[in-house]
Amino acid sequence: MPLHSLNHFKSVFIYDIFIQPADQNYLTARFLRVIGMHQDFFWHAQQTLEKLFKAGLVLNGVSVKSKSHELTKLLPIYEETLGSDAFNSFDKPKKLKAELWSDTSVKDFVTKISALGSADARYGLVGYQSSKDDLFKLDQLVFKLRQRTMGLDWVIGEDFRAEENLQHFNGKTYREFIEQNPTEQIRHLSIPYQELKSIGENTQDLFHAWNFEFQRKSSDIDKIAPGAIAPELAFSLSRIDALLQNIEAFDGFDKEFVPEGFKWLLDNVKVSSHWKKMIETYLSESKK
Structure with a gap:
């Protein structure tokens, strides 16, 4: 990818260092919550938020070289840096049942994720308590944090290339873009595609599929495996x-x-x- 400005350089490298890993943590967190692995859900949720906070900070002029891993320390710095453009309140999704939602501040939710995604929680030293709306609030917060992983005062078409959907914003700031397009993400989110039918019908099937050590029945081994199990070539470059x-x-x-x-x-x-x-x-x- 040709890079054509210093800010474009920043954007691309921060994507590699923070945003893409955060995307992977987020996808993993959602999967873990769906299958009921709550402790690991909180760990990946914490990792997701930490990386997105740091990406938003560093691309808006704040060094994160010595910043803490603790979300409760990152949040106030983030809010001070982005000001009124920081995400500051949750809204219940219209199609979500009222009994599945609670009024929680962003600060309280981030504090919860920070505590339950800590090393003590990961190693079973403390318990956890899930709320019905944990996943929905994580989704909302991740969307808004990820949307702000650009310099808000960067000029579209100058600091980064204006793709087709941004052409009419040429010469305007990214801040103006998100103000007018609150439901848009300009950074691509790569979601791996994998057919799940070959694995089985439930999470136990997932565990035993092609597992030669923890064998359950021969059909777990005999069924055709997806290419991702033993790829001929899988790599990435720094x-x-x-x-x-x-x-x-x-x-x-x-x-x-x-x-x-x-x-x-x-x-x-x-x-x-x-x-x-x-x-x-x-x-x-x-x-x-």
Whole structure:
């Protein structure tokens, strides 16, 4: 993907570091809640919110390099940074039955997810209590946080490319876009597609399917498995590594801002010592 501005660089790399992993945590959280694995639901919900809070903060000018993992510490910083554009209240979905909804503040819900998604909860040191509307509130909060994982004052068509659905917002800020399109997500959410019929009819079938160690019956092993069980080829590439190792191959890539982009990354996001060293080496060599 050709990158054409410093803010576009920020957007793409924060997508890789925070937003895409948050999407995976969120999809996993929903699956776990549906099958009744509540403790792990809260863990993945906590991971989802932490990453989305940090993405929204760093793309709106706040370094998250030394920010806490605790949602209760991230929330007030997020609200102060985004001001009136921060999501501040839940609304019961129109088609949801009233008995499945409770009046809960965003602060109280985030506090609950923070507590029940903590290490103590994950290791069974504390109990948990689910509410009927946990999933519906998570859905609503994730949607709004994810929608705000862009610089609110970035200019469409300048800081990032205006896709077809954004053409009539060319020259306007992203803040203006979400104000006028509160139900839109401009970042693609990749949802894996997998037929479930081959697995079985319930979660026990899921556990025993193609499980040669915890065998239940021969038909669990004999049925045809989806390709994801044993793929011939499944991999992903680090965009940082690809850029550092093969920067000249990026056609249409404005290399002028790349050193500045990597410096911004080191200043604002905590990366491992390996990647820190790799990036610092690149920055040092780029000055020669």
